[in-house]
Amino acid sequence: MKRFILSSMLPFFTAAAVYAQSFTVPENYQQVYSWNIPTSVNYGNSSPTYDVNNSAQQFGVVESIGYHLQLNDEWVWVSMDAYTSDLTKIGVPTVSSGAVFQTKVSNLQYQSNVASLGNSNASTAGNIEFWPNTYNATNSQNIPGADGGKYDFGDNITNGAYGSMQVHDYGNGKTVFGINKWNTNGNTDLGIGNASRADASDWTFAENAGNYSTKVLGVYVKPLEFAAAAGSTQADVIAKDTQGMNIVYKMDIPTSGGLSTANYVMNNEKSVSQTLKGMPLTVGYYLEMTKADGSKDYVYTSMDGLTNDVAKTGLPFQGQATQWSFQKNVQNMTVQSNVAGVTNGTNIQTGNVEIWNTDYAQGSDNAFNYADQKNNNGSYGSFQIHNSGAQQTVFAVNNWRGAPEVGIGNCPNPQNNGIDWTFNSQHGNNSNRNQYESVNLYVMAKASIAPMMANVADSTDYSIVQGHKITASMNTNLHTNGTSYDIVNNVPQMQNDGVIFDRIGYYMEYAETVDSPLQYVFVSMDAFTDDISKIGVPDGKSGIFYQQQVRNMNVTSNVAGVANGTGINGAIEFWPSNYGQTASNVHTAGNSTLYDTNDSGANTSAGHGSMQVHNIDANQTVFAYNHFSGVKQYGIGNNTGNSDGHTDWTFDETKKNYAIANLYTFVRESDAVLFTTSNSGLDFYQRDGNNMANITLSGSFKVADGVNLTAIQASEDGQNWIDMQYNAETGEFSSTVSAGAGWHQYQFRAMSGDTVLTSSVGDRIGVGDIFITAGQSNSTNHGDAPTASTTGNVVSMNHETGEWGYANDPQPTKINGASDNSNKGSTWPSMGDALSEMTGVPVAFSSVGWGGTSIDWWDPDSDNESNVGHGFDRLQAAIENLDGNFTAILWHRGESDFNMAKETYQAGLEELILASREVAGWDVPWEIALVSWRPQDGAHENIRDAQLALTEEMANVYLGPDSDALLGLLRGQNSGNGIHFSVDGLQTLGQLWAAEVYGDILGVPEPSTWVLFVGTFFGLGLLQVRKRKTTKA
Incomplete structure (x- = not known):
């Protein structure tokens, strides 16, 4: 790092x-x-x-x-x-x-x-x-x-x-x-x-x-003054390695009399334990042996993986309240010594320790070395650090009950093959300890910052930004004073330095006890912001809110079940507020009945809070940190232990008593960064008569001072690159290219001569058919339950943001701040899936309907201020938002006008059709469903006749599905007597819509038996099916 x-x-x-x-x-x-x-x-x-x-x-x-x-x-x-x-x-x-x-x-x-x-x-x-x-x-x-x-x-x-x-x-x-x-x-x-x-x-x-x-x-x-000569390599390595180290103990090792806690002339165990509580530890030891002439022999060593308990870093004397022993391998060991023969180095992976307060015996090789056999009795004592890869003892302190044995490196004159200094005290005055005036052992510890990053292939490319100790904030309301980055906070310095970054990374680690192995994940992705202060925990003070796709996600974890990999399609859900289970339209993964990889309903107000990264491809939570206002809920991978099937750790407090839990943010510093995706990672264009569309490739960029930007380029295949038009002053770029019907995704790169400064992946861009949907409740989100596209080929327009998203219910209906607040199911995802399968091109919807409205509410000339939202205004806004480029308008309404005269309904809808065409500037096709059925009194011929008449008398007006025919189990509410549709009903209606539109507007007749087949399948009686006219007036 x-x-x-x-x-x-x-x-x-x-x-x-x-x-x-x-x-x-x-x-x-x-x-x-x-x-x-x-x-x-x-x-x-x-x-x-x-x-x-x-x-x-x-x-x-x-x-x-x-x-x-x-x-x-x-x-x-x-x-x-x-x-x-x-x-x-x-x-x-x-x-x-x-x-x-x-x-x-x-x-x-x-x-x-x-x-x-x-x-x-x-x-x-x-x-x-x-x-x-x-x-x-x-x-x-x-x-x-x-x-x-x-x-x-x-x-x-x-x-x-x-x-x-x-x-x-x-x-x-x-x-x-x-x-x-x-x-x-x-x-x-x-x-x-x-x-x-x-x-x-x-x-x-x-x-x-x-x-x-x-x-x-x-x-x-x-x-602390180390004995290494100033300016030497050893001094430099020690200085770097000991940054942040706290002295836990200083021990004066005597020539005789044994060892105990009384030999700690410095004992900071309690204060250092408090300082480092909740952190994995890097433990260091400095043994300094001073001769009568003032010269010193020394060794410094440090390691990860020994213990995360400060109280277990020293010698485990018998009689202490806490008893422990270690015979284990350690990682990332550093060794620096001036004693001849000692193998100096850093990042040594063959370290091991033998630490216990009992007797011990030779191992299978009949030698006292780095592979001894611990006994469960006696009190001889061993505190030995080894480099088994070099077949070497780094240092040893043995025989705590008598004349201590102490040495650096392998013992040159071993007793009983004791290269680890065992029985060296038997040399009496010639023992190694007696050759020195004084011997001091310093025991040190520091927080090991994201130690498992050593397992990440490109970890050295990333700079640490923030470190948050979850355990220290377990019961703290983060909304009150903001998140405490109590491990590290480099945001002010990096802002001052003007750091530019093109990737963002998150590292979470936790362990149930101080002796449990660390579980971790590191996930990185293309930068979704250029503000380094906006990548942390989205508490109520942070101003952070992101619900969007992220590109080029890489995941490395040791947690079982987590999908490791590179180039993954991901999503983030970062917000301070409450949220619901219903799937958003940001991507197609997730289940609207579960808290999982795709939730919705969030805003910028302080509430439950979510900081979740998801793997869309695997439908898996990478990590989650939730509930900023109370006991923290967090985890890595999917929560497989939730009995209700919720996978994103919402409401899960099972880790509230974990000893270690930390969250870090990282960035990859760069000379430039490109921003080429929208929140949903989608864009959409209406295809023309030649199955083509002119699509706009655009984005923004930042370049570090002094860097010579010579080109911004785009390519769909990664080989044929086109130069983009860019403005160095505004930091924006844009170009228009021609694309065929289907899906497209472009790569972008910033160049300095032949050098690639940075690269990114842009939106998924669809070219296909756009439909505006209008009418009353059955054209919006009033079905029994939300539905979703199962193909990924169906999208919806969000008029408030101007962005496209996947067509997961509820469909976005808010226009100019107003909607009917419907939040359940619609027929449009099912229609889109069916139509896309028929045409082979993606489908998009722009929903403007409003539940409970009459034809009068849609009157283009209405000045009735009580018509909140006003139907025609909504329709006009949708047409203008799309610049008049769409396939058709789909109309589904008539239930509210059951007692209206045929002529009145027909005239009102005709006026609306003509006004819509005036706004669009062309003869927009309309597809009108037969809609009039109410549970109180069934279908109403006056309304059906008006709808049919329009399709027979107006050009480019077509007869849509007969939704009055969908009864029984297809009307799920009130035991099949509801005015709205069950999920089966929504899906059936969607398939009917697709068949009608495909035959009428896209040029291929649908089978006339379709409705009869559906009715026969459900065993329902049907209204008379009107024949489609074959010519237009």
Whole structure:
């Protein structure tokens, strides 16, 4: 991965700061911050203004943190073992920093010219209280000596904003310094040593910042000094590998007396566990052995896959509350040493460990090495790291019950073939440990950022953008303050750098326990936005909403059942709102009765929330992250455990107690990016009399500064490329080409000379027949249940967005903000499938109907303001949206006019037909269904006669299906007595529509027995079937 959690390397700030009263910060400390403390400040969600801010620099492994506070002539210097390695969290603990620390610290040392503190002090009982919140005096952490009725060194965080930055020596009942009330209105509280106030020795409520003209806090770190020679390859490798490492333990290994937790001279297990909670770990070890002359032998090694539990990174001494042992392979091992014979390297895949607190025996090769046999008794102890591929021990610490055995590399003079230093203590004064003045082992750990990305073929092409710890937000409402990218957030820096990217990637990982293997998925796709701030979690604050197809999707996962592959057709459903099961028209996968790969009903308001990536080709969820307002619902692959068949993890909270769950975003940086698809990935054109259409290929692009763009090209076959017209100022391109009836899909590429800067795949473009559908409820979405095209050859126009989508019900009927709000089934997907099969070309619909309307509602001359939406206005808008290019208008209505005179209905519909042709500018064909049946009183001959008369008396007006004949089981509502159709009825009606249109308008007569066959099949009595006329007036 090209970008990582930390920023790029910068020079160190090395000058020691000198303050009044002759105090000089130790030279081995590096300055991170200098804060000129305001007399009064309320930071809220903003960050402090530091006079010095070196937090973006790399200081290596932070061994110690120091603070220097100067208040006029009073000063204090205090240092402690590092409680975090995140330099953004060691300054003022504001809301924006995310810093909250209420923890004990090791090796507290301080000196001051304030008499109550003294000139030189060391304490084994230090603690810090750093947070932006309000707090009370309750001793919530049970700090020894704290008074639960007073503000001191043992308080309790509560809701609200006040602010505390306090360092304490609780062992001696002292506050070292306190800086409070910088997160609310009023003067800041300041002080060194204990305050004189009886109820608040930690300076709470002091409000005394105005008493000081000089009030400056300096923040420093002391890096761990590795023995590798500066500038050497080993030093460079170690520096890079240890970025972000936290010291968990520092162990002083003696010459005798055994080993126990008492030998940890630094023990940050608790604080590091809290810092790294919920993350997979990279574990590192640094063994430094110093001779009497000051020279050092050393080895540094790190690895993935050892453990994800910080408490299990050290030596598993007997008697500890947690017991463990490891004899396992580890991955991605780094080894760097100055000991002759040790095989140095990175990304070593043949590492293994032998860690236990019992006795052990030689393995099958009769040697103590990297393949020993653990016993279940005894207490000898083994802490051995090996590179079995090199047949080598990297280092070993054995015999914890007696004289410790310690060594780097293979033992040169083994006892009982013990190249792993077993029994080396039997050499007595000649043992390896006794050749050194001191031996220290540092145990380190850091968050392993997306470690399974190592399995992704092109992982090095991607830069990390954001990292979100799902476990830390498990019960948090993300809509309130937005998603916390608490692992990494490179968005501001990448925005500042003007990063251009042409692909977007998502990595999800989780494990049920800290010892469970990680399950993961990485999925990438062509960029669907050029805004790097809009690729993360679509919470209510983000402004993110995408429901669209994505191209060139690649999937890599170790989860059983997930379809790995490249070049996949995908879809994303990213929104903050509630949503429903009904399939959208974005693609053809999914089931309208299930929460799955294709849902709908979402908007930009805060609700349940969905961040789902789907594989359309496999009808499979790749990953899902849902329910932003409560307990998170997430998973990889289809949810096969849901008893109702919902596959996209909606409502599934089974992973709420998982130990590890993280989500990352990535981008592939590029010199250029092309955007060539609509949300649905579809476009459609009406074919002409020659079965052709002029189609427009268009899109937008961005090119990095200094890059010479010479061409944007398109090709349908990937070989014959045509140059597009483009405008470098607007970033748009467009060209028109001629295409035959059927489906087309073009590739696009941006060129700089002969170099391809980037490429993309465009919309699926259909050339075929477009129909406008009009009428009342049976022309819209009032059938029993939604239906969908089964062929992928049928699409619908969304008049609000101007885009085409697949014709999954409900059909989009909203025009100019108005629709009849019908949301169930229609006949048009079935008609489209049947007609497409007949013609061999795709079919499209533009639906303008409105349930319950009469012929008067469609009057072109109506000025009745009560006609909300107004039928003719809707029809006119549809015609104009299509520029008059369509095949015909399909009319299905008449039930509401059952008591209207034949002549009135006929005249009203004739006027509508003529007006539509005037708008279109040509003699638009109309196909009119025979429609009049009501469950109360059956069919009405007056309306049927009017409909038939129009087909006999007007040119290009044809008789459509006799829907009055579809009764019984085809009318599913009210036990077959509904005015609307069952799913079977919708499908039957659609097939009839297709047969009639195919015979009338597309030129091929349909069998006259079609309706009779359907009626016979369902055993229903039919109305008289009117014969089609063969000539037109």
